[in-house]
Amino acid sequence: MNLSQKVYGVTFQNPTVLASGIMGITASSWRFCVENGAGGITTKSLWLTEHMGHPNPTIISTEHWSLNAVGLPDAGVEKAVQEVGDYLKNKPAPLIGNVVAGSIEDFGKTAEHIAKLKPDFLEVNISCPNVEDEFGKPFACSAPDAAAVTKHIKQVSGDIPVFIKLSPNVNNIGAIALACAEQGADGFTAINTVGPGMAIDLRSRMPILANKVGGLSGPAIKPIAVKCIADVYAATEGKLPIIGTGGVYTGEDALELMLAGATLIGIGTAVGDRGIDVFKKVCDEMQYWCTNEGVEHVSDMVGAMHKELASRS
Amino acid sequence: MSSIQLQSRLPRTYKIIDIKQATENVRIYTFDGSLGAKPGQFVMAWVPGVDEVPLSVAYDDGANIQLAFFAVGDCTEALARMGEGDLVGLRGPFGTYYEWEPGQHIALVAGGYGAAPMFFVASESVHHGTTIEVIVGARSKEHLLFLEELESLPHVALHVATNDGSMGFEGFNVTVLENMLKLTQDSKTEDPAIDQVFACGPEVMLKATHSVCAKYNVPCQLSMERYMKCGYGLCGNCVMDPLGIRMCTEGPVVKGEVLAKLDEFGKYHRDSIGKKNEF
Numbered sequence: 001m002n003l004s005q006k007v008y009g010v011t012f013q014n015p016t017v018l019a020s021g022i023m024g025i026t027a028s029s030w031r032f033c034v035e036n037g038a039g040g041i042t043t044k045s046l047w048l049t050e051h052m053g054h055p056n057p058t059i060i061s062t063e064h065w066s067l068n069a070v071g072l073p074d075a076g077v078e079k080a081v082q083e084v085g086d087y088l089k090n091k092p093a094p095l096i097g098n099v100v101a102g103s104i105e106d107f108g109k110t111a112e113h114i115a116k117l118k119p120d121f122l123e124v125n126i127s128c129p130n131v132e133d134e135f136g137k138p139f140a141c142s143a144p145d146a147a148a149v150t151k152h153i154k155q156v157s158g159d160i161p162v163f164i165k166l167s168p169n170v171n172n173i174g175a176i177a178l179a180c181a182e183q184g185a186d187g188f189t190a191i192n193t194v195g196p197g198m199a200i201d202l203r204s205r206m207p208i209l210a211n212k213v214g215g216l217s218g219p220a221i222k223p224i225a226v227k228c229i230a231d232v233y234a235a236t237e238g239k240l241p242i243i244g245t246g247g248v249y250t251g252e253d254a255l256e257l258m259l260a261g262a263t264l265i266g267i268g269t270a271v272g273d274r275g276i277d278v279f280k281k282v283c284d285e286m287q288y289w290c291t292n293e294g295v296e297h298v299s300d301m302v303g304a305m306h307k308e309l310a311s312r313s
Numbered sequence: 314m315s316s317i318q319l320q321s322r323l324p325r326t327y328k329i330i331d332i333k334q335a336t337e338n339v340r341i342y343t344f345d346g347s348l349g350a351k352p353g354q355f356v357m358a359w360v361p362g363v364d365e366v367p368l369s370v371a372y373d374d375g376a377n378i379q380l381a382f383f384a385v386g387d388c389t390e391a392l393a394r395m396g397e398g399d400l401v402g403l404r405g406p407f408g409t410y411y412e413w414e415p416g417q418h419i420a421l422v423a424g425g426y427g428a429a430p431m432f433f434v435a436s437e438s439v440h441h442g443t444t445i446e447v448i449v450g451a452r453s454k455e456h457l458l459f460l461e462e463l464e465s466l467p468h469v470a471l472h473v474a475t476n477d478g479s480m481g482f483e484g485f486n487v488t489v490l491e492n493m494l495k496l497t498q499d500s501k502t503e504d505p506a507i508d509q510v511f512a513c514g515p516e517v518m519l520k521a522t523h524s525v526c527a528k529y530n531v532p533c534q535l536s537m538e539r540y541m542k543c544g545y546g547l548c549g550n551c552v553m554d555p556l557g558i559r560m561c562t563e564g565p566v567v568k569g570e571v572l573a574k575l576d577e578f579g580k581y582h583r584d585s586i587g588k589k590n591e592f
Contacts, residue, residue: 025550025552057324201402
């Protein structure tokens, strides 16, 4: 039973990838995730210049969901160059450089800087719901805006494949993906966090997050992730790879997202609940299920729901 | 499904039911509830409308939790302005804790408000037949903490060091530790050997403790402080180079042999956006 996945010539030993924003602050923390089974790493969102996040509380959770409004803190491209450079010198697994900006122009500048470091892929965060106060509605909420960012980034990213990270908080994620694909997007990450949502403390009657609202993640959002991935896969006719992210805790969760169309699987919130070795656990569980069910290569699962539906129609 | 011990990751607000002004800057609050914390663990304390910070647990007897803090930033200063009956959000407990074997002879090194968790260790471990040498250090007499409480415990010998000599040994608590380890390892004395050293305090003190323990080949467990956000291993803000381990999860109490591999120990720490700051 083989778990490896090859995407644009890059081999991932297994489909699990550390999702952006989790454990993503230093080269040493990325290595720690790979030692614990991650098949690939996504950096946290990198800004052109220093960007302060929100005050605490920034991350809260129950066993069913997590809300975060960390606010994308980052020391800017200069530090990113150090950390990414350190990791790439002797990289144990592929690296996806995630970039964020408040304007199309800054997206281009940041992507250009990061592309020069030669990460395996670029991931473009046009969908964070936690910085709306600063930047207004995310680019991912409108097909023309998402397409414009994609077009601009493709002009500066050279031969690094560009993955656009999509928002689930829209009613036309497939159309938005298609608009990005028409401008040259090489793949998608679906989904970013849901909502935003809010949690209120009863005794103090105050919203708990300092930002009041935060992106919803964790087990509660998996069905939304599955549906969005299926929509993106269908809209792009399964031609572009998807990093499926959202509520993956177990090997069966990962396989379900693959059936919807994911080639790689982002894992984030589960790191807090199942431990840093969640990557290894998810892989062991995928291996176990596939072996029992006679699936020889995990890539046979990618988009298989669509094929099954087609075969029955 | 979870492999993580039970902890609350959603703050609940608790009422402050008792306030003790321990020194000029250090206050100890008792709350109307317990988080089931063990000695060395921390909680995230949320002052609604201000911020949330990690605080070390001074005591938790299963009915009430006690937190000690130094009023030094926006959040702890706001916390210090609060009174009995006011609400503070707490979640946790988080992280590793001090571990001992029954009957061990343990030296505790406490610097500044690091005396709070050391008092918790002493009061819990003596139930397991341990004998404790606790060395409390501070700049001067008025900054010493938990002396009466520590002195009242059975099987606990109190040693004091102040930089200015206003009480006890004039100099650093780590010097007292070194003298102690030297003496107990001298075959001619009858002082029983120290089995382990635990320490909590400023990083420069921890670094010195680590060196002394290595020199005398005594195992140690030290409590590290790093910038924290989530408290349970997600955000990665508190990782230490080059292992990338998280001080909220693989720490804050770290064994000496692991600290020996952490190059940044005693050299630098990272701020809220991940930039390195030298000590």
